[in-house]
Amino acid sequence: MATSLSWLDTVWRSFISREGPSIKPILSQWQQWGLCSLPPETHSLLPMTGGLTNRCWLLHLDSGEFVLRVSAANRRELAIDREQEFRIQQRAAHHGLAPAIRFRASNDEYWIMEHVRGRHLAGPPPVDDLPDVASAIRQLHQLPWGSDLPEISIAEKAAHYWQGIQKRWPEDDWSRLQQPLQEMLAAAPGRERSICHMDPNPNNWRKSAAGWRLLDWEYAGIGHPLWDIASFSLMGELPTTRERYWCQLNHVDQQGTAWMRARLQMTYLNELWFGVQELHNRQRFLDSMNRLIEDSRLLVSRENPDV
Numbered sequence: 666m667a668t669s670l671s672w673l674d675t676v677w678r679s680f681i682s683r684e685g686p687s688i689k690p691i692l693s694q695w696q697q698w699g700l701c702s703l704p705p706e707t708h709s710l711l712p713m714t715g716g717l718t719n720r721c722w723l724l725h726l727d728s729g730e731f732v733l734r735v736s737a738a739n740r741r742e743l744a745i746d747r748e749q750e751f752r753i754q755q756r757a758a759h760h761g762l763a764p765a766i767r768f769r770a771s772n773d774e775y776w777i778m779e780h781v782r783g784r785h786l787a788g789p790p791p792v793d794d795l796p797d798v799a800s801a802i803r804q805l806h807q808l809p810w811g812s813d814l815p816e817i818s819i820a821e822k823a824a825h826y827w828q829g830i831q832k833r834w835p836e837d838d839w840s841r842l843q844q845p846l847q848e849m850l851a852a853a854p855g856r857e858r859s860i861c862h863m864d865p866n867p868n869n870w871r872k873s874a875a876g877w878r879l880l881d882w883e884y885a886g887i888g889h890p891l892w893d894i895a896s897f898s899l900m901g902e903l904p905t906t907r908e909r910y911w912c913q914l915n916h917v918d919q920q921g922t923a924w925m926r927a928r929l930q931m932t933y934l935n936e937l938w939f940g941v942q943e944l945h946n947r948q949r950f951l952d953s954m955n956r957l958i959e960d961s962r963l964l965v966s967r968e969n970p971d972v
Contacts, residue, residue, distance in 0.1 A: 687735065688710070688722075688735075691733070691735070691770075691774075691775055692704070692705050692710070694770075697768070698767070698768045698777060699768070700726055700728055700731065700767055700768065700777065701726035701727050701728050702727055702728075703726075703727050705724065705725075705726060706725075708725070709724060709725040709726065710722050710723070710724055710725070710733065711723045713732070718737035718743065718883075718942070719734050719735060719736055719737045719883075720734070720735045720737075721733065721734045721735075722735075723780060724777065724780075729780075730780040730782070731767060731777050731778060731779060731780050732764070732777070732778045732779070732780045733775060733776075733777050734775060734776050734777075734778065735774065735775045736773055736774055736775065736776075743825075743826075743938070743941070744821075744822060744825040744826075745883045745884070746886075747773040747883075749814060749815065749885070749886060750882050750883045750884075750885060751766060751769060752813060752814060753814065753860060753882055753885040753886070754766060754882040754885070756808060756810075756860070757805060757808065757860075757879065757882065758779075760804065760808060761875055761876065761878070762801060762804060762805055762878060762879055763878055763879050763880070763882060764778045764779035764780070764781050764878060764880065765778065765779050766778050767779060781871040781873050781878050781880070782871075782873065783871045783872040783873040783874070783878075784871065784872040785868075785870070785871060786798070786867040786868075786870035786871070786872065786877070787867060788866070788867035788868070788900070788901040788902055789867075789901050789902050789903055789904060789907060790867050790901050790903070790907075792907060792910065794872075795907070795910060795911055795914055796914055797876065797877055798870065798877055798897070799911070799914040799915050801876065801877045801879070802862075802865060802890075802893055802894065802897070802915070803915070805859075805860060805861075805862060805879070805893070806859035806860065806861070806890045806893070807859070808859075808860050810859070810860050810887060814860070814886065814887050815886065815887065816858065816886065816887045816888065817861065817863065817886040817887060817888040817892075818851075819850060819851060819853070819930050819933070819934065820847050820850075820851040822934060823846070823847060823850070823933060823934060823937055824847065826934070826937035826938060826940070826941050827839065827843050827937065829940075829941035830937065830940050830941060830950070833940065833941070833943065834947055837947075842951075842954045842955070842958065845958055845961070846933060846954065846957060846958060846961060849958075849961040849962070849964070849965055850926075850929060850930050850933050850957075850961055852926075853888070853889045853926075854889050854891045854892075854922075854923040854924070854926045854927045854930075855889060855891075855923050857889055857890060858887055858888065858889065859887070859888070859889075859890045860885065860886075860887060861885060861886060861887065861888040861889070861890065861892050861893050862879055862882060862884075862885050862893055862896075863884040863885055863886065863888065863892060863893065863896065864881060864883075864884050864896060864900075865879060865893050865896055865897045865900075866896065866897065866900030866901060867897075867900065867901045868900075869881045889927065891917065891923060891924060891926075891927035892927055892930065892931055894911070894912075894915045894917060894927070895924070895927040895928045895930075895931045896931045896935075897911070898911055898912075898928070899928065899931055899932060899935065900935070912924070922964060922967050922968045925964050925967070926964055926968075929957065929960055929961055929964060932953075932957060933957055936950065936953040936954065936957070
C-alpha cells in the first residue's frame with residue numbers, strides 16, 4: 666500500500682507541476698459544482714489517456730467518479746459549437762446513450778461529466794459487438810429533434826478546415842483541390858435527417874452495465890444517418906467481410922451511390938481534420954486529396970450516367 670501511494674504521489678506531483686497553472690483554479694471552484702461536500706483531495710485527479718483535442722482527467726469525489734474535461738484551445742479553429750454539443754449530449758444521455766453533463770463552466774472552459782466505467786470498444790471492433798452498436802446508433806437516429814439544432818453542412822465544415830490548411834501550408838495554392846471537392850461533395854446522400862454523432866469511432870464507445878454509450882459529442886448535429894454508419898466503418902477500419910455485415914445490420918446498400926457518397930464525405934472531413942491537427946504531413950495530405958478527387962469524379966459519373 667505504501668508503494669502504491671508513493672507511486673500515486675509521484676504521478677500526481679508530476680502532473681500538477683505541468684498542469685498546475687490551469688488546473689488549480691478549476692479545482693478551487695469545487696463548491697460551484699454541487700457534486701461534493703468536500704474539496705478534491707490530492708489524489709482525486711488523474712490524467713486520462715485518449716483524445717486528440719481536449720484534456721480529460723478522472724475526478725474522484727466523495728459522491729463518485731466523474732470526468733473533468735478542459736476544452737481545447739483550438740476549438741474555434743475546429744468549428745466546435747459547445748451549446749449544440751451540450752443540447753445533443755444531454756438529450757442522448759436522457760435516453761441512456763451518453764454520459765450526462767453534471768457541471769458546465771459559464772465560459773465552457775471545462776465540463777464535468779459522469780464517468781462511464783466499462784469495456785472499451787477497440788478497433789477493428791469484434792463481430793459480436795456490431796449488432797448492439799448498430800442498435801445504439803439506430804436508437805440515436807430515432808431521437809426527436811427540432812429547430813434548436815442546426816443542420817450540418819459538409820461544405821461549411823470543410824471550408825472552415827480549409828482555412829486551417831491554408832494557414833499551415835501558406836506557400837501552397839490549395840484552390841485547385843478545394844474547389845472541385847467542395848462542389849462534388851457538398852450534397853448530402855439523401856433527404857433523410859436525424860441527430861448524428863459524426864465521430865462514432867470505436868474509441869468513443871464504452872459498454873456500461875446498461876449497454877453501449879457514446880462519448881465525445883462535440884461534432885454532433887443534424888445530418889444524414891449514413892454519415893455515422895460510414896464514419897464508424899472508416900474509423901474502425903472494418904475489414905471487407907466485417908463491413909459487409911455492418912452494412913447488413915444497418916440496411917445499407919453497399920453498391921449504392923448514397924453509401925459511396927457518405928463514405929467519401931466522411932473521408933473528406935477526416936483527412937481535413939487530421940491535416941488541421943497536424944497529424945498528417947503535407948505529402949500524405951496532398952495524396953489523400955488527390956485520391957478523393959478521383960473517387961469523387963467516379964461518384965458523380967455514377968450519380969449522373971447520362972451527363
